[in-house]
Amino acid sequence: MxxxxxxxxxxxxxxxxxxEGFETRAIHAGxxxxxxxxxxxxxxxxxxxxxxxxxxxxxxxxxxxxxxxxRQALETCIASLEEGARGxxxxxxxxxxxxxxxxxxxxxxxxxxxxxxxxxxxxxxxxAQRFGVEATYVDASDPANVEKAWRRNTKMLLAETPTNPNxxxxxxxxxxxxxxxxDALLVVDNTFATPYLQQPLKLGADVVWHSAxxxxxxxxxxxxxxAVAKDPExxxxxxxxxxxxxxxLGPFDSYLVLRGIKTLAVRMERHSESALEIAxxxxxxxxxxxxxxxxxxxxxxxxxxxxxxxxxxxxxSFEVKGGKAGAVRFLKGPKIWTLAESLGAVESxxxxxxxxxxxxxxxxxxxxxxxxxxxxxxxxxxxxxxxLKRDLERGLALV
Ligand code: P1T
Numbered sequence: 001m002x003x004x005x006x007x008x009x010x011x012x013x014x015x016x017x018x019x020e021g022f023e024t025r026a027i028h029a030g031x032x033x034x035x036x037x038x039x040x041x042x043x044x045x046x047x048x049x050x051x052x053x054x055x056x057x058x059x060x061x062x063x064x065x066x067x068x069x070x071r072q073a074l075e076t077c078i079a080s081l082e083e084g085a086r087g088x089x090x091x092x093x094x095x096x097x098x099x100x101x102x103x104x105x106x107x108x109x110x111x112x113x114x115x116x117x118x119x120x121x122x123x124x125x126x127x128a129q130r131f132g133v134e135a136t137y138v139d140a141s142d143p144a145n146v147e148k149a150w151r152r153n154t155k156m157l158l159a160e161t162p163t164n165p166n167x168x169x170x171x172x173x174x175x176x177x178x179x180x181x182x183d184a185l186l187v188v189d190n191t192f193a194t195p196y197l198q199q200p201l202k203l204g205a206d207v208v209w210h211s212a213x214x215x216x217x218x219x220x221x222x223x224x225x226x227a228v229a230k231d232p233e234x235x236x237x238x239x240x241x242x243x244x245x246x247x248x249l250g251p252f253d254s255y256l257v258l259r260g261i262k263t264l265a266v267r268m269e270r271h272s273e274s275a276l277e278i279a280x281x282x283x284x285x286x287x288x289x290x291x292x293x294x295x296x297x298x299x300x301x302x303x304x305x306x307x308x309x310x311x312x313x314x315x316x317s318f319e320v321k322g323g324k325a326g327a328v329r330f331l332k333g334p335k336i337w338t339l340a341e342s343l344g345a346v347e348s349x350x351x352x353x354x355x356x357x358x359x360x361x362x363x364x365x366x367x368x369x370x371x372x373x374x375x376x377x378x379x380x381x382x383x384x385x386x387x388l389k390r391d392l393e394r395g396l397a398l399v
Contacts, residue, residue, distance in 0.1 A: 022081065022196060023265045030076025031258065044255045045069045066243045070251040074226070074258045078216070081195040081261070082208050084228035086235025088242050089254055093191065093211025094119050095247035096225030098127075100187055100207060102241045103234075106132030108155045113140040113170060115163040115369040117211075118358035120189065124158075125361075137365065141301065143174045150182065159205075160189035161198075161308075165317045165353045165377040166370045167292040169301040172308060176204025185234070191215070191344070196268045197310045201230045207238070212249075214344030215314070218260035218267055222253045267346075267382065271314030274388065275380040279316050281389050287326075287399045290319040314380045315343060317353075320399045323374035327352060330376065333395030336387055343379035348388055351377040 020028075031042050045068055050061040061067050071089050079087030090096040097120055104110065112124060114137035124135040138145040140159055157179050161170040172188060179186040187207045188200035194215045200208045210216055212224035229235035242248060249257070272295070279293035294305035295312025305312065320326040331339060337350045341357055351357055358371050380388065 025080045026077070026264055027262045029080035030073040042070060042073045042255065042258055044251050046251055064251070065246055065248055068248075068251050068254070070258075071249055071254040074249070074254045074261075077258060077261060078195075078210075078212075078226045079228050081264075082190075082201055082228040083195075083199060084201045084208065084230045084235070085232040086239060087226060087228045088235075088238055089212070089249035089257070090225040090227070090242065091247045091249055091253075092223045093117075093209070093213055093225040094123065096209045096211075096227050097123055097189075099238065099241050099245055099247060100209060100227060101128055101133070102245060103185065103237060104128070104133045104155055107153060108132075109134045109136070109151045109153045110156045110158060111135075111140070111146055111149045111154055112137050112158045113160050113163060114138060114365070115166050115168050115371070116158070116160045116189065117164045117191075118353075118360050120158070120160070121358075121365070122360045137369070139168075139369070140170050140175065141168050143171065143178060146175065146178055150178070154182065154184055156185045156187055158187050158189070159200075160191075162192045162294055162305075162313065162315065164192060164315075165351070165357065165375060167192075167294055167299075167315060167317055168370070169294055169304050169308065171304055172200050172203035172205060179206070180204065192315050193309055193313055194264060194268055196265050197272070197313055198308060201228065203308065206230050206234060212257045212260075213342065215264065215268065215271075216261055216344075217257050218264065218345055219256075220342060220345035220347065222256040222260075224249050224253050224257050226257070268311065268313070270382055271380055272311035274382070274385040275314045275316055275378075276312055277385050278378065278380055278388060278392070279312075282316075282318050282392070285396060287321050287396045288318055289321055292317045315377070316380070317375055317377040319372065319374045319376070320396065322399060323372070324354075326399045327374045327376050329398045330395040333393075333398045334391045335394065336383060336391040337378070337395075343377075345379070346382045348381035348383055349379040351379070353377055 048064045052058045075087035136149040138149045159170045185206040188205040190208045191211045209227040212226045282288045283291045293316040337348045340349045
């Protein structure tokens, strides 16, 4: 009957349209001009509450913990960039992780990549354990280690790739086969790569999350986190937890992350270009003993990097002669690079993971995962790359 066929035709035409490109979605997804004023920039809705049209009557928003239009714009945008069913924004990267952790129940077991951000490890070592969730840490770059650690009650595999701070890669397609076979969730921290360089959901992950404090925000001026679920059902469970546990991102901070995301693609191109140049410079320097950067040909997982990522990203780590003493001498040299925690913004930062970002991990666990006393981590910013190299040379001259 014609009346029934017409909608099917329309649907077919619609789905044949190509998806808009990443850069277009970064600028427009969830950010149509404001319905009330036609403002092109998404307004910052500071309201906590919304007028109701009588009992039970509201137009999508009732209280800003449950939903806020500025936060919703960010959540829609990040869901589009990661190509998942639902995006959610939280007060920090770790608030995102703890909310994802609430998908677990007492008696559950998780497997974690051992070379992960120190705060992720601390959460499972010191908090989740108190609620009856046990964690086993493995080198997940070899999927056989994940299989070995698997138990009857394992419900989640937490991956981070590239890892912080050793820039190790995990093969997400292979890990997704393992979690798929066991009906468990593959959760990926995509902070270092960003959706511009890597899309874990397309490689089989169930949930992807970020410290949006880093590249998504991009300017060292906001603490934030986001998660995207591939599947609407998992998205609904996370949405419930976001509201019930309450670690939401505020409207002004949501605006800052939205604004950062608009330039994500061009920033990641330049971060990656400069980081590759700096990694090559360090790799050929006589005072440097190790460089970890996935886009270097000599990186042991260079092939996987090229399959899984678009470019190498802006993070690298390295060691100089003399171990920790050498690193301490090096740190006295640079003037442009700032010694500071965090990463992923316009300015270049150096970090000594053992005394900063990974200080809360027990020494033995830290060393097993390659976080040595002499390791230095660089977040390559957007300054002139020749200035950055000259500045590193100032430190290397002191080693
Ligand atoms: O700091 P917060 O927004 O809560 O995000 C935590 C976090 C999660 N995942 C990764 C990969 C991270 O690097 C971080 C935070 N990292 C630093 C502060 C740092 O200097 O490594």
